[in-house]
Structures are given as structure tokens and as C-alpha cells.
Amino acid sequence: MTSRLSYPAVFILTFAVFFTLHYGFMSRNYSTLDTAPIVKITKGDNLRSVATKLEENQVIFNKYFFIAMGRVLGYQNRLIPGEYKFENGLTYLNVLNNITDPSIIRYVTVTIPEGLNIRQMGRLLQRQVGIDSARFVDEAKNDSLIKLLGIEAKNLEGYLFPDTYQFSFSGLNREREIVSVLAAEFRRKFNTQIRGEMIRKNLELPELIAMASIIEGETRYEAEKRTISGVYYNRLKTGMKLQADPTIQYILPGGPKNRLVFSDLKIESPYNTYIHKGLPPGPINNPGLSSILAALDPEQHKYLYFVAKGDGSHRYAVSYEEHKKNIELYQQYLKELEEKKTK
Numbered sequence: 001m002t003s004r005l006s007y008p009a010v011f012i013l014t015f016a017v018f019f020t021l022h023y024g025f026m027s028r029n030y031s032t033l034d035t036a037p038i039v040k041i042t043k044g045d046n047l048r049s050v051a052t053k054l055e056e057n058q059v060i061f062n063k064y065f066f067i068a069m070g071r072v073l074g075y076q077n078r079l080i081p082g083e084y085k086f087e088n089g090l091t092y093l094n095v096l097n098n099i100t101d102p103s104i105i106r107y108v109t110v111t112i113p114e115g116l117n118i119r120q121m122g123r124l125l126q127r128q129v130g131i132d133s134a135r136f137v138d139e140a141k142n143d144s145l146i147k148l149l150g151i152e153a154k155n156l157e158g159y160l161f162p163d164t165y166q167f168s169f170s171g172l173n174r175e176r177e178i179v180s181v182l183a184a185e186f187r188r189k190f191n192t193q194i195r196g197e198m199i200r201k202n203l204e205l206p207e208l209i210a211m212a213s214i215i216e217g218e219t220r221y222e223a224e225k226r227t228i229s230g231v232y233y234n235r236l237k238t239g240m241k242l243q244a245d246p247t248i249q250y251i252l253p254g255g256p257k258n259r260l261v262f263s264d265l266k267i268e269s270p271y272n273t274y275i276h277k278g279l280p281p282g283p284i285n286n287p288g289l290s291s292i293l294a295a296l297d298p299e300q301h302k303y304l305y306f307v308a309k310g311d312g313s314h315r316y317a318v319s320y321e322e323h324k325k326n327i328e329l330y331q332q333y334l335k336e337l338e339e340k341k342t343k
Contacts, residue, residue, distance in 0.1 A: 080099060
């Protein structure tokens with residue numbers, strides 16, 4: 001037995017489709033916002049999530065009609081990631097065309113935080129811009145590109161400047177283009193004054209950036225960076241091992257973790273500053289300008305040790321005996337923290 005729609009049902013369905021299309025073609029939205037809203041569509045967004053964003057930003061005023069129209073016209077699988085600025089007076093069809101037209105060059109604003117290594121940068125950019133993270137890492141290690149950029153290093157770890165950028169969603173080799181932009185920004189930030197000070201203090205660029213990357217890995221507190229820089233330079237002067245935890249985090253097979261264990265400190269690697277004296281053979285992340293300046297101008301003091309307080313800052317010590325007391329305070333903090341969790 002073949003089921004058939006009744007005439008009333010056909011009429012209702014036809015009317016619904018007609019009304020949806022008419023509504024989408026004719027209705028124009030006028031937001032109450034002072035400036036034209038910018039809506040970001042990311043890889044993985046679907047018609048429903050995009051409609052929600054558009055409604056929240058007053059680009060449309062009924063997401064359900066927008067979703068229905070997108071489905072009727074077959075737009076649901078044609079969404080293109082990017083950042084879109086929507087002026088007042090657009091119909092739903094105008095909006096749908098804007099977010100699905102491949103001829104429009106789209107840009108996305110990406111903030112790359114300080115302290116990411118090139119693998120972490122690649123994963124961030126893959127999520128935000130849709131690039132291939134493995135290819136990004138390969139380009140950051142590309143000898144010919146590094147030579148073309150005029151940077152003397154085995155790879156670009158440490159030389160990709162963390163900042164806020166606008167990248168397009170188009171291009172044949174966006175991974176190389178983005179690497180080039182980040183490296184060019186590093187060279188721009190590393191101005192004549194910084195170079196002059198580096199030469200005056202008889203510092204080599206790889207050494208400076210390696211130290212800056214360790215400082216970046218140790219603290220996010222700007223006020224502490226020069227102090228920590230002074231500790232590590234003091235250790236270098238006295239022939240002590242740096243014993244910098246960020247260098248261990250860099251070589252962990254599974255990536256960084258919240259707390260290191262004793263076995264982690266035994267991993268054989270030239271980057272392991274618990275085993276090898278001096279700076280690691282290269283940077284362990286991409287430091288920001290404040291960490292580079294701290295490495296260039298360390299605070300003058302006699303501290304040789306520091307340990308975390310638990311709030312992100314550190315306690316400092318000149319002697320190992322004093323350092324052990326600070327360690328006990330930190331261990332007491334961890335114990336109290338665990339007790340609070342079990343209550």
C-alpha cells in the first residue's frame with residue numbers, strides 16, 4: 001500500500017516552504033548595536049551553531065527561519081570558515097550568500113599566546129584557521145625557508161613571534177605563508193636597539209632566545225621575569241646546572257604535564273638541563289618580547305634557587321638550606337590543597 005500526502009498536508013508543506021523563502025528573501029534585519037557585528041565561523045560549525053551566533057549578534061532575529069531557509073536552499077553543507085562583518089539591512093539570503101560564497105576572501109583573527117612551541121602553534125592554527133598542523137611544523141623546519149628568512153637556526157623554534165594576527169582562509173601554501181609572517185614579525189620586534197644591547201653584552205642570538213624561552217616557560221608574572229633571568233645567569237656563572245623544568249616539559253614524549261616526576265628528570269636529551277650544563281641547544285618555545293628583554297637585562301642579585309608558591313609566583317633563595325625551607329612550604333601548600341579536595 002503506497003502512502004500519499006493528503007491535499008491539506010501538501011498545501012501546508014507548500015505554504016511553509018513558500019513562507020520560509022519569502023521571509024528569507026524579503027525580511028531585512030536592523031540591529032541595535034552601535035557597530036556592525038563581526039561573527040566568526042570556525043571549522044566544524046554547522047548551520048544551527050552559525051544561526052545561533054548570528055542571532056546572538058543581532059545579524060538575524062529568528063534563527064529557526066534562518067535554519068529552515070538554509071536547508072530548503074541546500075546551504076547547510078556549504079558554510080565557509082572566516083570572520084564576517086554584517087551591516088544593517090541584510091536579508092537572510094544576503095547573509096547565507098556571504099557565508100557560503102567561495103569567491104570572497106575571508107580572514108580570521110588569531111591570537112597566538114607566548115610560550116607555545118611550534119607543535120602547539122600548529123595545533124592552534126589548525127583549529128582556528130584550518131591549516132595542516134604537521135605541514136606547519138615541517139615548514140618551521142624547512143632549511144630553504146629558514147635561509148630565505150635570514151635566520152641562522154636549525155629550525156624556527158623561538159623565532160615565531162606570538163601576537164595577534166589576521167590570516168586568510170585561502171592560498172596554496174598557507175602553512176609556509178603563516179610561518180613567514182610570524183618569523184617576519186619576530187625580526188621586526190627584534191629591533192636595532194635590542195640588537196645593539198645584545199652585541200654590547202656579548203650575547204649570541206640563539207643563546208638569548210634560548211634563555212628567553214626558559215624564562216617564558218617558568219612564569220607568566222611580568223614582575224618576576226628579570227628576577228628569574230638573574231637566577232639562571234647566576235647559575236651559568238657559577239657552573240651550576242640550570243635544572244629548568246620547562247626544558248623537561250619540552251622533551252616529554254606525551255607533551256607537557258601539570259607536575260613532573262623524578263623519572264622525567266632522567267630523560268636523555270641535550271635539552272635536559274638537569275643532566276647537561278649550560279643552555280639547551282636551542283629555544284624550547286616561542287617567547288614574547290618581555291621575556292626576551294628579561295633575558296637581555298637580568299636583575300642583579302645573588303639568588304641561585306627558586307620554587308613555586310602555588311599562586312603562579314615564586315620564593316627565592318641564595319643558599320640551598322634556605323631553598324629547602326621554601327620547598328617545604330610549597331609541599332605544605334600542596335598537602336593543604338589535597339586535603340581541601342577530599343573534604
